[in-house]
Amino acid sequence: MPRILSLQDAIADSxxxxxxxxxxxxxxxxxxxxxxxxxxxxxxDLTLIRMTPDLIYDQLIGMGCARKLVFSWGGNPxxxxxHRLRDAxxxxxxxxxxxxxxxxxxxxxxxAAGAAGLPLAILRGYAGTDLPRVNPQIRxxxxxxxxxxxxxxxxxxxxxxxxxxxxxxRTGNVLLxxxxxxxxxxxxxxxxxxxxxxxxxxxxRRPSPNSVVLPAWTVHAIVAAPGGARPSYAHGYxxxxxxxxxxxxxxxxxxxxxxxxMRDNVLRIPSSPPPRARG
Amino acid sequence: MSDMGQPEPGTHTASEMMMVAAxxxxxxxxxxxxGIGAPSAACNLARLTHAPHLTLIYESGTIGSKxxxxxxSIGDPELCETALTTVSVPEMFAYWLQGGRITVGxxxxxxxxxxxxxxTTVIGDYAAPKTRLPGGGGAPEIASCCQQVFVIVAHxxxxxxxxxxxxxxxxxxxxxxxxxxxxxxxTGPSLVVTDLCLLRxxxxxxxxxxxxxxxxxxxxxxxxxxxxxxxxxxxLSQTPSPTDEELGVLRDLLRRSGLTRAGAP
Numbered sequence: 001m002p003r004i005l006s007l008q009d010a011i012a013d014s015x016x017x018x019x020x021x022x023x024x025x026x027x028x029x030x031x032x033x034x035x036x037x038x039x040x041x042x043x044x045d046l047t048l049i050r051m052t053p054d055l056i057y058d059q060l061i062g063m064g065c066a067r068k069l070v071f072s073w074g075g076n077p078x079x080x081x082x083h084r085l086r087d088a089x090x091x092x093x094x095x096x097x098x099x100x101x102x103x104x105x106x107x108x109x110x111x112a113a114g115a116a117g118l119p120l121a122i123l124r125g126y127a128g129t130d131l132p133r134v135n136p137q138i139r140x141x142x143x144x145x146x147x148x149x150x151x152x153x154x155x156x157x158x159x160x161x162x163x164x165x166x167x168x169x170r171t172g173n174v175l176l177x178x179x180x181x182x183x184x185x186x187x188x189x190x191x192x193x194x195x196x197x198x199x200x201x202x203x204x205r206r207p208s209p210n211s212v213v214l215p216a217w218t219v220h221a222i223v224a225a226p227g228g229a230r231p232s233y234a235h236g237y238x239x240x241x242x243x244x245x246x247x248x249x250x251x252x253x254x255x256x257x258x259x260x261x262m263r264d265n266v267l268r269i270p271s272s273p274p275p276r277a278r279g
Numbered sequence: 280m281s282d283m284g285q286p287e288p289g290t291h292t293a294s295e296m297m298m299v300a301a302x303x304x305x306x307x308x309x310x311x312x313x314g315i316g317a318p319s320a321a322c323n324l325a326r327l328t329h330a331p332h333l334t335l336i337y338e339s340g341t342i343g344s345k346x347x348x349x350x351x352s353i354g355d356p357e358l359c360e361t362a363l364t365t366v367s368v369p370e371m372f373a374y375w376l377q378g379g380r381i382t383v384g385x386x387x388x389x390x391x392x393x394x395x396x397x398x399t400t401v402i403g404d405y406a407a408p409k410t411r412l413p414g415g416g417g418a419p420e421i422a423s424c425c426q427q428v429f430v431i432v433a434h435x436x437x438x439x440x441x442x443x444x445x446x447x448x449x450x451x452x453x454x455x456x457x458x459x460x461x462x463x464x465x466t467g468p469s470l471v472v473t474d475l476c477l478l479r480x481x482x483x484x485x486x487x488x489x490x491x492x493x494x495x496x497x498x499x500x501x502x503x504x505x506x507x508x509x510x511x512x513x514x515l516s517q518t519p520s521p522t523d524e525e526l527g528v529l530r531d532l533l534r535r536s537g538l539t540r541a542g543a544p
Contacts, residue, residue, distance in 0.1 A: 026339050026368055027354025051368070052416070075413030077352030078315055082413075089411045101400075104338060105372040105420040112369045124377050127461045128396075128449030129419045134405045149462055179339045179354045182368045212367075233356055242351045 002172035002219040004200065010221040011037045014160050014192045015046075022049040022158040022190065023056060026181030027077060028235060031164040032056050033228030034196050036266045039063045049158055051107045051182060055231070055248050058082040059266070061097060062258055068098040070156070072107045079245055083252040093255065101135050106153055111182050113155035114189025125151045161190035164229045165214075166236060168197045169204040172216035178235025180212050187214055196225035198237050291521050293474035294433070296493045298324055298529055299521040301385075301431045301472040310334040311383045312376065312421055313344075315353045317431045318385035320532065321472075323349060327528050336381065338417040340366045349536035372417070376424050379465075384425030386418055388432045390443045393486050393507045394457075395450030395468040397422065397430065398443035405445060415447045422448035427466040434473035434504045441507040451485035458485075475501050477518065481510070491516045 005013065015021060015038055023031050035056040038046075047068040050057055055076065060066055062084030074085050088097040102110070105125045113121035122141070127149075132138040141152045163183040165176045174195050176183060187193040195214070200222065206213060231241035251261045291299075301321035305311060307330040313322045323346060326333045335344045339354035343363030350358050359365050366375070375381065389412050390398035399418060403409030422428055428450075432438050450468045451457055458467050471478040477491040488510040489501055494517060502509060521529075 027352045028339070028356075028359070071414070073414050073416030074411075077354075078350070081411075086411045090408060101414060103415045103419040104368070104417040105377065108369040108372045112373070123373075123420075124424065125420045127423055127463055128446060128452055128457070129415070130400070130405075130446045131415065131419065178356070179341065179359050179365055180367050181339070181354075184367065185369055235356060235359065239356055240352070242355075245351065 001216050002195075002222045004172065005221045005223055007033060007037045007196065007223050007225055008041075010034075010194050010223045011041055014194055014220060015041070015043055017043055018045045019043075019159040020047040020049065020157075022156065022161045022186050024050060024161065024163055024181055024183045024186040025229065025232065026052060026179055027054075027240070028179040028181065028233055029164045029176065029183070029229050030054055030056055030232035031162045031196055031228060032230060032232065033225040034162045034164070034194060034223070035060055039065060039262070039266055049156055051104055052077070053082060053085060055082070055245065058084040058248075058252060059262065061085055061088050062094070062252070063262060064094040066097060067095070068100065070100040070102070072102045072104045076245060076248060079249050083249070084258060087255070100137065101131060102138070102153070103129075103131065106138070106151070107156070108182055108185075110153050110156040111185035111189055114157045115185040118155060120152045121155055122150050122152055124148075127151070156186075156189055158186065158190040160192040160194065161186040162194045162196070163187060164196045164225070164234070166198050166234060167204055168195065168200050168222045170200060170202060172219055172222045173204055174214040174216075174219060174222070175204050175206060176212045176214070177207065184212060184214065187218060192220040193218065194221045194223065195219050196223045196228045198226050198228070198234050200224050291526055293493070295521060295526060295529060296518065297431065297433070297472055297474040299525045300477060300493065300518050301429065302328065302525070304429055304470055304472065305330050305333055305383065307332045309382045310336065310380060311385055312336045312338065312381045312417070312425060314384075314386045314418070314421075315350070316387050318387055319349055320529070321431055322385055323532060324525070324529050327532065328525055336371075336375065338368070338371060338421075340368055340371045342366065342375070347535065349532060372420065376417070376420055379424065379426070381425045382427070384421035384428045386421060386428060386430050386448065388430055388438065390438055390440050391430060391432055391471065392440055392443045392450075393509075394452060394454045395430070395471065395480060395485070395487055396443050396446045396452065397448040397450060398445045400445040400447045402444055418448045422450065422467070423463055423465060425465060427469040430468055430471045432471065432473060434475045434501065436504055436506045439505040439507070451480060454485045455483065475504065479512075486510065488512050489515065491518045493518045494520050
């Protein structure tokens with residue numbers, strides 16, 4: 001059964017230098033508070049996995065936490081580039097970043113294979129693209145039944161997966177709703193899972209018998225982190241702060257403004273969610 | 280996405296013409312996987328005008344989204360709240376996209392070449408890029424698994440290049456039967472909509488050729504803004520101007536979306 005921990009203790013306990021870490025959440029329920037705690041604890045040489053790196057990985061990369069990135073789309077959605085990701089790839093600042101690049105379909109299948117305990121993921125994908133040329137993990141096999149040529153890639157098996165969810169009960173069962181992305185697969189594929197939640201409640205308040213619930217025994221640690229997905233959002237709790245996503249473009253464009261923002265809004269503010277956009 | 284300022288009454292901008300022309304390509308019974316940005320605007324314009332039953336799917340897992348404002352991201356709350364159902368991302372890519380249930384994939388592009396291959400990964404060399412772009416996301420398999428693909432992209436020599444620096448999404452490769460040789464049974468790109476014209480692949484060579492020009496556009500503009508000696512179809516037509524209804528709905532949609540994004544109620 002999971003332990004209910006503070007954010008500091010959960011990260012200190014489960015995330016180590018050199019670990020392979022997946023923080024998932026497809027636009028929705030992105031675990032920003034947990035990512036910020038990883039930055040505050042100055043983890044190094046992480047292999048970061050995430051379909052859509054988003055602002056949280058821009059921040060982790062810019063603060064020098066990452067050695068490698070496994071991903072499929074690295075932009076600021078609807079706004080433009082992730083400038084810290086680009087600076088690392090184009091100029092090696094603050095350190096070089098190795099890329100393991102996939103498509104969304106590939107990543108989704110690789111997480112599912114990880115959750116299923118399979119040695120590979122198979123999909124109808126990557127045909128004709130240049131991705132197999134730059135990512136040697138993308139291979140092709142012939143289906144023994146039909147002969148169709150299919151893509152094969154290794155499963156994703158993070159040392160630790162971190163997600164944010166709406167609620168947990170006091171036993172540690174977790175409820176997710178809305179855009180649920182790849183979080184269930186990412187948790188089941190991982191050796192350890194940390195779930196930050198908006199609230200820990202007596203009753204999980206499942207909306208339906210078919211609700212997406214992670215049983216307590218699939219989770220390593222539960223952390224109460226209200227607002228922990230800001231500036232992304234938590235369906236039923238708060239909206240996406242699109243204004244902040246837009247402001248991030250200017251904040252992150254230059255190294256100095258980025259470092260100043262991180263110092264003022266992350267490093268100096270223990271375990272609190274990032275501030276809301278002004279204006 | 281929208282032009283600065285409002286055009287004179289009774290006129291429209293090139294960008295508006297592009298959105299309207301793209302929207303018109305969608306049919307009422309299409310099931311469309313919507314890329315973010317210009318594709319999303321065009322798809323919702325279609326839904327709010329001639330194609331009210333158009334099913335819009337976003338790769339975040341929302342099926343049947345009916346957003347009142349355009350989403351900033353592919354997973355905005357509006358998409359989930361207005362959807363018929365929301366599935367997980369692995370389910371979206373495995374059952375719905377790979378399963379062949381989507382009739383049209385609607386994509387944008389940073390670079391597009393004469394055989395409709397799309398690059399959204401990198402400008403320059405992959406290992407030492409001049410510009411690192413966001414990457415493929417859902418597009419590589421949208422391009423291969425949807426029954427057909429529409430592309431919307433503003434017409435410039437930077438975008439319309441002879442050969443893309445990186446094939447993120449495969450169109451027709453080196454042309455002719457290249458798709459078939461790779462085992463791809465879907466149609467592939469069938470329409471490219473720009474702010475100047477419509478282009479479609481030649482039936483045999485699969486090279487993109489101009490099949491319709493927007494009102495007021497000269498051939499020379501298209502030629503100078505295309506990075507290869509672009510061909511014009513023999514039966515070249517002219518795109519009908521946007522109707523008052525199309526323009527009104529589009530402008531309302533963009534205005535509402537702008538207000539929402541700025542944080543206004």
